[in-house]
Every structure is written in structure tokens, then in C-alpha cells.
Amino acid sequence: MRRRRNKHIPIKVETAAADNEISGVDSLQFDFDSVLVATDNFSDVKKLGQGGFGAVYKGQLPNGEEIAVKRLSQGSSQGDLEFKTEVQLVAKLQHRNLVRLLGFCLQGQERLLIYEFVPNASLDHFIFGNVSV
Ligand SMILES: Nc1ncnc2c1ncn2[C@@H]1O[C@H](COP(=O)(O)OP(=O)(O)OP(=O)(O)O)[C@@H](O)[C@H]1O
Numbered sequence: 001m002r003r004r005r006n007k008h009i010p011i012k013v014e015t016a017a018a019d020n021e022i023s024g025v026d027s028l029q030f031d032f033d034s035v036l037v038a039t040d041n042f043s044d045v046k047k048l049g050q051g052g053f054g055a056v057y058k059g060q061l062p063n064g065e066e067i068a069v070k071r072l073s074q075g076s077s078q079g080d081l082e083f084k085t086e087v088q089l090v091a092k093l094q095h096r097n098l099v100r101l102l103g104f105c106l107q108g109q110e111r112l113l114i115y116e117f118v119p120n121a122s123l124d125h126f127i128f129g130n131v132s133v
Pocket residue numbers: 048049050051052053054055056068070099115116117118119
């Protein structure tokens with residue numbers, strides 16, 4: 001008799017591993033409506049620039065913290081789970097020369113990445129430290 005290959009087992013194992021990997025990722029999730037309020041509905045006035053992955057908007061949270069919201073262009077084939085896993089890994093990175101990723105937002109087709117806002121003037125300090133000119 002021919003032996004049937006059970007294709008379901010590896011998929012279940014992968015899913016379980018991925019679930020463990022993203023445990024706690026929800027704490028990084030921003031509410032979409034709060035981001036809309038923070039960026040004045042992604043108004044052109046708040047637009048900081050345009051990168052390869054989408055437009056970036058300045059926002060302000062209710063506690064006064066300034067943020068930069070990267071609104072990813074739609075059409076990525078990346079799944080929600082992959083996206084969340086990637087966000088969680090990047091959010092753990094901390095370095096004086098890296099802009100801090102604060103969180104993400106997933107709503108329908110919308111995928112947002114929320115970073116700390118870095119004013120132009122402070123980029124010199126990020127890169128060169130405190131140098132007097
Ligand atoms: N954290 C931030 N604080 C302030 N402004 C930002 C921040 N992130 C991005 N910007 C602004 O948005 C623009 C686009 O940034 P983004 O990171 O999307 O693309 P990029 O760095 O130009 O190129 P790439 O898409 O290839 O990474 C930047 O040039 C900058 O003006």
C-alpha cells in the first residue's frame with residue numbers, strides 16, 4: 001500500500017512556533033482611529049516625505065509625544081502574521097544610530113509603522129554625537 005504523506009503536520013508546527021514568536025506583539029499595536037486623529041487623517045500638511053515603502057506623516061499622541069507614521073503602500077503579499085513578527089523583531093532593536101520603532105497598526109488593507117519622530121536638526125546628533133560647530 002502507498003504511504004500517504006500527511007501535509008498538515010508541518011503546517012501546524014510552524015503555526016505554533018510563529019504564535020509563540022509573536023506573543024506580546026499586541027502591546028505594540030496602535031489603534032487606527034488614534035493614528036487618524038494624531039495625523040489629522042493623514043493630511044498633506046502633516047506629510048514629512050515619501051519613501052520607497054510609502055508616505056510618512058508626522059503625528060502627535062494625546063500625551064504630547066511626537067511620532068512619524070509610515071503608511072505602507074498597499075499590495076504587499078506579506079501576511080499579517082509575517083508583518084507582526086517582523087515588527088516585533090525590529091521593535092526590539094535599540095541603537096543610538098537607529099530610529100526607534102514604537103509599534104504598528106493593521107486595519108483592513110492599511111499597514112502602518114509608527115516610529116519616534118526625529119527632527120531634522122537632531123539627525124546630526126544621531127550620526128555625529130554632540131559636536132559644536
Ligand atoms: N522617524 C522619522 N522622523 C522624522 N521624519 C521621518 C522619519 N522617518 C521618515 N521621515 C521622513 O520621511 C521621509 C521618507 O522616509 P522613509 O524612511 O520612508 O524613506 P527613505 O529613508 O527616504 O528611503 P527608503 O524608503 O528607501 O528607506 C524621510 O526622508 C524623512 O523626511
